[in-house]
Amino acid sequence: DGGITQSPKYLFRKEGQNVTLSCEQNLNHDAMYWYRQDPGQGLRLIYYSQIVNDFQKGDIAEGYSVSREKKESFPLTVTSAQKNPTAFYLCASSIAGSGTEAFFGQGTRLTVV
Amino acid sequence: GESVGLHLPTLSVQEGDNSIINCAYSNSASDYFIWYKQESGKGPQFIIDIRSNMDKRQGQRVTVLLNKTVKHLSLQIAATQPGDSAVYFCAENGASNTGKLIFGQGTTLQVKP
Numbered sequence: 001d002g003g004i005t006q007s008p009k010y011l012f013r014k015e016g017q018n019v020t021l022s023c024e025q026n027l028n029h030d031a032m033y034w035y036r037q038d039p040g041q042g043l044r045l046i047y048y049s050q051i052v053n054d055f056q057k058g059d060i061a062e063g064y065s066v067s068r069e070k071k072e073s074f075p076l077t078v079t080s081a082q083k084n085p086t087a088f089y090l091c092a093s094s095i096a097g098s099g100t101e102a103f104f105g106q107g108t109r110l111t112v113v
Numbered sequence: 114g115e116s117v118g119l120h121l122p123t124l125s126v127q128e129g130d131n132s133i134i135n136c137a138y139s140n141s142a143s144d145y146f147i148w149y150k151q152e153s154g155k156g157p158q159f160i161i162d163i164r165s166n167m168d169k170r171q172g173q174r175v176t177v178l179l180n181k182t183v184k185h186l187s188l189q190i191a192a193t194q195p196g197d198s199a200v201y202f203c204a205e206n207g208a209s210n211t212g213k214l215i216f217g218q219g220t221t222l223q224v225k226p
Contacts (some may be wrong), residue, residue, distance in 0.1 A: 006156075020193075035216075040219075041218055041219070042202060042219055043157075043202070043214075043216040048213050050211055050212070056211070058213065062177055063201045090156055090157070092156075095212070097210055097211075098145060098211065099145040099149055099164065099208045100145075101159045102147075102214060103159070104156035104157045104158070105156050106155055106156045107154070107155065107156050108138045111145065
């Protein structure tokens with residue numbers, strides 16, 4: 001089945017550690033996105049990529065990094081510089097350009113312990 | 114800055130009644146709008162979308178209305194069912210050609226049996 005897969009579903013991180021969240025899609029979409037969701041709030045854009053080997057910062061990029069070496073993959077690294085990383089992270093993909101729906105993965109819940 | 118807001122954080126309806134969820138957007142240049150449904154612990158699911166050249170669009174049991182004059186969007190769900198209980202988000206493209214979306218805070222729909 002075509003879709004977008006995030007792993008792991010739950011992730012625990014010690015303070016001071018970097019962790020990487022995986023996002024893979026087989027929809028042949030050019031564009032991919034990472035959003036952060038805090039309890040009772042909407043989604044905020046961290047990073048997005050419209051094409052392989054290119055990505056741009058979103059509204060809350062500080063403390064995060066990404067790479068886009070393959071069309072299918074857009075991993076997100078939460079670095080130790082992110083002061084409040086506990087959140088629900090959602091990856092999405094879409095056909096490049098505006099005016100099309102974004103398809104979401106099932107999310108990764110990151111908790112700092 | 115750009116923002117998409119919802120009028121009510123929680124809506125409680127009786128099973129079988131119609132539900133109306135409202136959304137206000139701020140960017141008059143936005144030309145694409147989406148409604149998503151998010152169940153607890155899952156990623157958002159596409160419900161319906163509408164472009165700015167339309168003022169109404171219907172799907173299966175759902176209707177989206179767009180009023181560009183007052184920058185208002187609404188989602189109507191007919192014959193609400195217990196399975197409709199979730200958080201509903203509206204999103205706009207903010208006149209961006211990158212495909213990124215700006216999300217509102219969400220409305221929780223509770224369906225009483």
